[in-house]
Amino acid sequence: MNYSEVLDKAREILSPVCLVCKECNGVACKGWVPGVGGKGHGRGFIHSYDYLKSVKIVLDTIYENRGQDTSIELFGEKFAAPIFVAPIGGMDINYGGRIEEGDYHSRTLRGAKEAGIAAFTGDGANELYFEAPLIPLKELKGWGIPTLKPWSQDKVLDKIKIVEEAGALAIAMDIDSAGLVHLAASGKPVFSKTLEDFREIVAATDLPFIVKGIMSARAAAKLVDTGIYGIVVSNHGGRALDDTQAPAEVLPEIKKAVGDKLKIFVDGGIRSGADVFKALALGADAVLIGRPYAYSAIGGGAEGVKLYTEKLISELKDTMLMSACNDLSDIDLDKIVY
Ligand SMILES: Cc1cc2nc3c(=O)[nH]c(=O)nc-3n(C[C@H](O)[C@H](O)[C@H](O)COP(=O)(O)O)c2cc1C
Numbered sequence: 624m625n626y627s628e629v630l631d632k633a634r635e636i637l638s639p640v641c642l643v644c645k646e647c648n649g650v651a652c653k654g655w656v657p658g659v660g661g662k663g664h665g666r667g668f669i670h671s672y673d674y675l676k677s678v679k680i681v682l683d684t685i686y687e688n689r690g691q692d693t694s695i696e697l698f699g700e701k702f703a704a705p706i707f708v709a710p711i712g713g714m715d716i717n718y719g720g721r722i723e724e725g726d727y728h729s730r731t732l733r734g735a736k737e738a739g740i741a742a743f744t745g746d747g748a749n750e751l752y753f754e755a756p757l758i759p760l761k762e763l764k765g766w767g768i769p770t771l772k773p774w775s776q777d778k779v780l781d782k783i784k785i786v787e788e789a790g791a792l793a794i795a796m797d798i799d800s801a802g803l804v805h806l807a808a809s810g811k812p813v814f815s816k817t818l819e820d821f822r823e824i825v826a827a828t829d830l831p832f833i834v835k836g837i838m839s840a841r842a843a844a845k846l847v848d849t850g851i852y853g854i855v856v857s858n859h860g861g862r863a864l865d866d867t868q869a870p871a872e873v874l875p876e877i878k879k880a881v882g883d884k885l886k887i888f889v890d891g892g893i894r895s896g897a898d899v900f901k902a903l904a905l906g907a908d909a910v911l912i913g914r915p916y917a918y919s920a921i922g923g924g925a926e927g928v929k930l931y932t933e934k935l936i937s938e939l940k941d942t943m944l945m946s947a948c949n950d951l952s953d954i955d956l957d958k959i960v961y
Pocket of ligand 1: 911
């Protein structure tokens with residue numbers, strides 16, 4: 624199976640709930656929440672994609688080329704590339720039940736591990752969204768990162784214990800989930816979190832804790848002294864609030880605000896190795912990719928996830944080669960125009 628066949632298969636299985644468009648840019652699926660699109664007019668999703676495309680890479684081949692090393696160390700582990708599978712929960716409500724929750728996560732977790740990277744897993748209104756991924760996660764000796772919704776603090780602390788028992792690499796929380804339409808509609812209360820809440824979570828676990836859903840330097844700066852491991856600069860794929868800035872657009876000011884005190888992950892509209900390069904140049908340590916991993920897993924299983932990752936790494940290496948970069952630390956703001 625090659626990657627083009629993975630996409631054909633995904634289109635066959637998913638149409639019309641996801642059209643697996645040639646450009647996964649949020650246009651065909653605008654407003655599909657629940658579903659695969661962006662909220663409202665879908666402008667948050669579309670703008671995130673378009674902004675990243677508008678960033679230009681500076682071509683430069685005058686350097687001592689020692690070969691391109693895309694590896695990175697995070698959570699005390701080594702990864703083949705600064706790329707993670709983003710948490711995607713709710714195969715029933717978002718992907719028309721074309722795949723079971725556990726099967727989906729088994730594919731992403733396994734495929735990611737085989738490709739030398741790792742997958743985040745999701746959470747949601749249905750307990751199954753949190754629980755089903757834990758089975759393949761345990762089988763893989765915890766090689767993955769569960770992402771909790773911002774439930775009441777008691778519930779969060781209980782779930783952290785379950786994640787610890789699964790031996791996960793780290794734990795995340797998508798604090799922007801308070802804006803998810805289907806969550807509010809299902810009557811499962813989610814809450815805004817305070818700095819005290821974050822400190823309590825950090826004190827309660829040895830796992831690195833990542834806060835997902837940061838979109839301003841102001842919010843990022845608040846988290847610097849809480850003991851968290853890192854942040855995901857993210858607008859939830861345009862699903863939490865319409866008309867936001869693009870995550871890539873706010874990255875430089877966030878990097879300036881937190882420096883090296885927090886690891887910075889970013890997601891939203893990242894599709895290619897060149898996009899990964901741009902995100903790193905703008906200030907990220909690593910990226911998450913959502914929808915394309917979902918249709919790769921649905922169309923090609925763990926193999927589809929692996930093929931897409933290999934494609935991304937090959938494109939990232941090619942971009943590094945053509946812009947005087949030997950390793951990830953060479954990728955900085957001088958390598959792009961934005
Ligand atoms: C159908 C769907 C379900 C999602 N479920 C979750 C979730 O359970 N937890 C979470 O933190 N983010 C969730 N997200 C957001 C993604 O993790 C990620 O932030 C976003 O998809 C990145 O944008 P991209 O899809 O353009 O790469 C979901 C996104 C989609 C499209």
